[in-house]
Amino acid sequence: MDQRAHNTIEQTSSHGELLSHDDVLGSTLSQAERITSGLLDKVEEAITHYPVSKRSAALPLLHLWQNHFGFIDESGVEWIAAKLDLNSISILELITFYPWFRQKAPGKTIIRVCRTLSCALAGSYEIHEKFCKSTGIDPTCEGHHGIPTSPDAKFSVEFVECLASCGSAPVCLVNKDLVERVSLQDVEDIIKKNS
Amino acid sequence: MSSLIEHPHPKERRIIFENAGKSDYTPDIENYLAHGGYEEAKKAFTMTPEAIVNEVKASNLRGRGGAAFPTGVKWGFIRRDDGKPHYLCVNGDESEPGTFKDRYILHRDPHQLLEGMIITCYALNIHLAYIYVRCEYTHAKEIMEKAIQEARDRGFLGKNIFGMGFDLDIYFHEGAGAYICGEETSLLESLEGKRPYPRIKPPYFPAVLGLYMAPTIVNNVETICHVKHILRLGSAEYAAMGTAGDGGTRVLCVSGDVMKPGPYELAVGSVTLGELIFDICGGLRPGRSLKAIIPGGSSSKVLRANEIFKIKSKADDGTVIDKEVPLLDMVMDAANLAAAGSMIGSAGVIVMDDSRNMLWALNNLNQFYAHESCGQCTPCREGVLWMSKLSTRMIAEGTQESDSISLHNIADHIAGRTVCAFGEAASWPTQSFIDKFPEEFGAQIAHQ
Ligand SMILES: Cc1cc2nc3c(=O)[nH]c(=O)nc-3n(C[C@H](O)[C@H](O)[C@H](O)COP(=O)(O)O)c2cc1C
Ligand code: SF4
Ligand code: FES
Secondary structure, eight states: OOHHHHHHTTSOOSOOSOOOHHHHHHOOSOSGGGOOHHHHHHHHHHHTTOSSOGGGGHHHHHHHHHHHHSSOOHHHHHHHHHHTTOOHHHHHHHHTTOTTOOSSOOOSEEEEEEOSHHHHHTTHHHHHHHHHHHHTOOTTOOOTTSOOBOTTSSEEEEEESOOSOGGGOSOEEETTEEEOSOOHHHHHHHHHHHO | OTTSOSSOOTTOOOSTTTTTTOTTOOOSHHHHHHTTTTHHHHHHTTSOHHHHHHHHHHTTOBOSSSSOOBHHHHHHTOOTTSSSOOEEEEEEOOOSTTOOSHHHHHHHOHHHHHHHHHHHHHHHTOOEEEEEEOTTSTTHHHHHHHHHHHHHHTTSSEEEETTTTEEEEEEEEEOOSOGGGGSHHHHHHHHTTSOOOOOOTTTOOTTTSOGGGSOEEEEEHHHHHHHHHHHHHOHHHHHHHSBTTBOSEEEEEEEESSSSOEEEEEETTOOBHHIIIIIITOOSSTTOOEEEEEOSSTTSOOEETTOEEEEEEEOTTSOEEEEEEEGGGSBOSHHHHHHTTSOOTTOEEEEEETTOOHHHHHHHHHHHHHHHOOSOSHHHHHHHHHHHHHHHHHHHHOBOHHHHHHHHHHHHTTTTSSSSTHHHHHHHHHHHHHHHOGGGSSSBOOOO
């Protein structure tokens, strides 16, 4: 196992879940230097789910890492790779493939608006545009493994493909919560509540 | 979760959604046991594995994930005693646009899925199984993992389950936002921690060279849940609910321009498209008329209102005759939709009324496929992006006569030339939209 990973465990803070947004943006330490015992416990537990091949734990570890730090920096790529006895590229190529993973800090509230047909028929383009306009995000901006984020870092807004709730279109995810039949009024309320 | 309506439509026959549809139903194990939970798992252990596989074969259950492949036949590819490890991977990626049924099982009735998995694993001599679920179901992991723990605590999972000397571990595995991971070999690569490029078939049929190159069954969430009910009802009663070769019930997910969109569980072949849209889904918006139906998820070929299909059917004396069937009289099952040149697919029915522009709708789908191609094969990677750029430009700058020919041409050169069926999935919308609505793809001025 990577020696650095061992060394950094000692500097734990008590955060089990996503650090506060100020921590995400403010720290000068790399993520691997800020790993906590809580996160490490979860990592070890996740690896036990894959008795045949440790490599299978790559996605779970990336999820744990991103849930904890908000995004995945270079030290995270290296740490996870070392943990699973892989080259860094085997982790990096996952981050660049899967739309869910990010290499840059997101806004505090992440809004994912469904773009696909059933939601588009029900007005999701207007919903997306209103989210972007009210938060100061350029609606034509694409994330490229960051995510379009408002100048005050309070919001990230992105289009995603079908969220599998087409029967209650249009829908969006506000952080972890699915909002169904989103109206333009709902957009205002969501922004107000999270400002 | 509001589109699973508590009171089923009288035409519905709820088996899979019997409990998930009740507003006071909770996902904990006590509640599941109070509703007859795990009775069929216990029953399974009194049967021989062969008898279970035979029941599934006789039930005429077809996969609910997209290909409508007979589940019993698929299971028959696994040789229980070949000395190799076998795996079960349940496909809960649910990413085909228009499809939204597995979400209710995963969130509201997790133990029903676990029970189906236990029966499947016992029948096929599987001791390690995974549930692969899209991560956009942000609460599913918590709910399913709690259910797994509850089942473990009761001795229904882990070592020596039900005291029957059989070991089984089930784990939950989250995807990360990629549609292609619903394709079964991509799912396996994803589960192995690799870039999820689909594998080429042959030789990599999951039942032969699946997870970790061992024989593996990949089945959809809904498919696996049906297994419990086949044991409960018996294969004869289960099969009798459906049509010849296509048994049981099936959840049809309706979205788009209808008054009451939602998931409706119906006996296979029990309703026509007209009954589904105008009776069950409350019809179209006031003053609107029907324009198009995408019957089986975004990848299935679009059908045009007022189309008439020639469908072969058996007359009373056994002779096969060509019957003319108007679109709305067509029975919603795998055989009829295939005869109409489309497919039941994932049963995601997207309805569009006369206010909709077909070029705009196609462009929306083209953008989806352009975003989701895994990039492994050149015709797909380049072709779907090209189609998307072309249809986007047609909307913005107007259409030239040659554009629809180019679009169709690109699609024709993708389908059949790729590693996985995404190539067809991405080509069928373009081909069918242009073929069925040529007047909307001719030369015209810009739409804006
Ligand atoms: C591009 C593509 C996407 C697919 N997406 C899904 C999906 O999201 N869920 C699913 O169950 N099957 C999906 N399938 C079908 C699977 O490959 C596979 O046939 C299915 O999971 C088998 O289960 P079944 O026999 O129970 O239907 C997809 C297939 C293709 C080609
Ligand atoms: S057809 Fe498309 S999605 Fe399938 S393997 Fe090829 S590039 Fe990937
Ligand atoms: S199209 Fe938006 S949830 Fe499916």
